[in-house]
Amino acid sequence: xxxxxxxxxxxxxxxxxxxxxxxxxxxxxxxxxxxxxxxxxxxxxxxxxxxxxxxxxxxxxxxxxxxxxxxxxxxxxxxxxxxxxxxxxxxxxxxxxxxxxxxxxxxxxxxxxxxxxxxxxxxxxxxxxxxxxxxxxxxxxxxxxxxxxxxxxxxxxxxxxxxxxxxxxxxxxxxxxxxxxxxxxxxxxxxxxxxxxxxxxxxxxxxxxxxxxxxxxxxxxxxxxxxxxxxxxxxxxxxxxxxxxxxxxxxxxxxxxxxxxxxxxxxxxxxxxxxxxxxxxxxxx
Numbered sequence: 001x002x003x004x005x006x007x008x009x010x011x012x013x014x015x016x017x018x019x020x021x022x023x024x025x026x027x028x029x030x031x032x033x034x035x036x037x038x039x040x041x042x043x044x045x046x047x048x049x050x051x052x053x054x055x056x057x058x059x060x061x062x063x064x065x066x067x068x069x070x071x072x073x074x075x076x077x078x079x080x081x082x083x084x085x086x087x088x089x090x091x092x093x094x095x096x097x098x099x100x101x102x103x104x105x106x107x108x109x110x111x112x113x114x115x116x117x118x119x120x121x122x123x124x125x126x127x128x129x130x131x132x133x134x135x136x137x138x139x140x141x142x143x144x145x146x147x148x149x150x151x152x153x154x155x156x157x158x159x160x161x162x163x164x165x166x167x168x169x170x171x172x173x174x175x176x177x178x179x180x181x182x183x184x185x186x187x188x189x190x191x192x193x194x195x196x197x198x199x200x201x202x203x204x205x206x207x208x209x210x211x212x213x214x215x216x217x218x219x220x221x222x223x224x225x226x227x228x229x230x231x232x233x234x235x236x237x238x239x240x241x242x243x244x245x246x247x248x249x250x251x252x253x254x255x256x257x258x259x260x261x262x263x264x265x266x267x268x269x270x271x272x273x274x275x276x277x278x279x280x281x282x283x284x285x
Contacts, residue, residue, distance in 0.1 A: 100145030
C-alpha cells in the first residue's frame with residue numbers, strides 16, 4: 001500500500017551543457033531534488049493518515065488509536081453503502097494558525113485544513129475505490145509546523161489485492177512555503193508486507209512505481225528502482241527507511257539518483273544521499 005505514496009519537486013533550471021557548467025548543474029539539480037523529496041514526503045504522510053484512518057474504522061464509524069489527534073474533527077457525511085453513492089467522511093484539522101501551524105498528529109506531522117474521503121464499497125473488498133479530495137476553498141496543509149506545504153486536488157486508492165493498493169494521482173498540486181507550485185501525476189503500487197491489525201500502527205509497507213513532477217516548464221520523472229520501505233511504529237512512521245530513486249530531469253543532462261539509506265544501516269531517520277553526475281551529497285529532508 002502507500003507509500004507515497006508515497007510526490008514532488010521544484011523544477012530544474014535548464015542548463016545548456018553539463019560539461020561547461022558542472023558545478024552549477026550539480027548545485028541546481030541537487031537542490032531541486034532535495035525539495036522534491038521533501039514534498040514527496042508530505043504527500044506520502046498524507047496517504048499515511050488517510051490509510052490509517054480508513055483501514056482502522058468500521059464504515060468510518062468506529063474511532064480507534066490512530067494517527068489523528070483528538071482535536072481533529074471527523075464528520076460522517078454519508079454512512080450508507082446501499083444508497084448507490086458510497087460513504088463520505090470529512091476530516092477537519094482546523095485553521096493553519098501561527099507557528100507551530102496546524103494540529104500536531106501522532107506521527108509528529110502538523111496538519112491543517114480539510115480532507116474529504118469517499119469510498120464506493122467496504123475497503124477490504126476487491127476493486128474498492130477510495131477517493132481523497134483537497135478542495136481549493138478549504139485547502140489542506142502538511143509539514144513540520146513551520147514549513148507547511150499546501151495540497152490541492154485529489155488522489156485515488158484502488159484495492160488490487162488483499163495486501164495491495166494502487167495509488168494514482170493526476171494533477172495533484174503541492175505548493176511549498178517558497179510558493180513553488182508543483183504538479184504530480186503517476187501510479188504507485190503500495191504493498192503491506194507485515195500487517196499488525198487495525199490501522200497502520202506497526203505495519204510495514206513498500207512503494208513501487210513512477211511519479212512525474214512538473215514545475216512550470218520543467219519536469220522530473222521519479223522511478224523507484226528499489227522499493228521504498230516504511231515501518232509504522234510511532235518512532236519511525238515519519239521516515240522512509242530504505243529505497244532508491246532514479247530521477248530523469250527534463251532540460252538537463254544530469255544523472256541523478258536518491259538513496260534513502262546512504263549509510264546502509266536501515267535507520268529511522270530523514271537522511272538521504274543525492275548523487276548528481278557521480279558526486280554524492282547528504283541531506284536531511
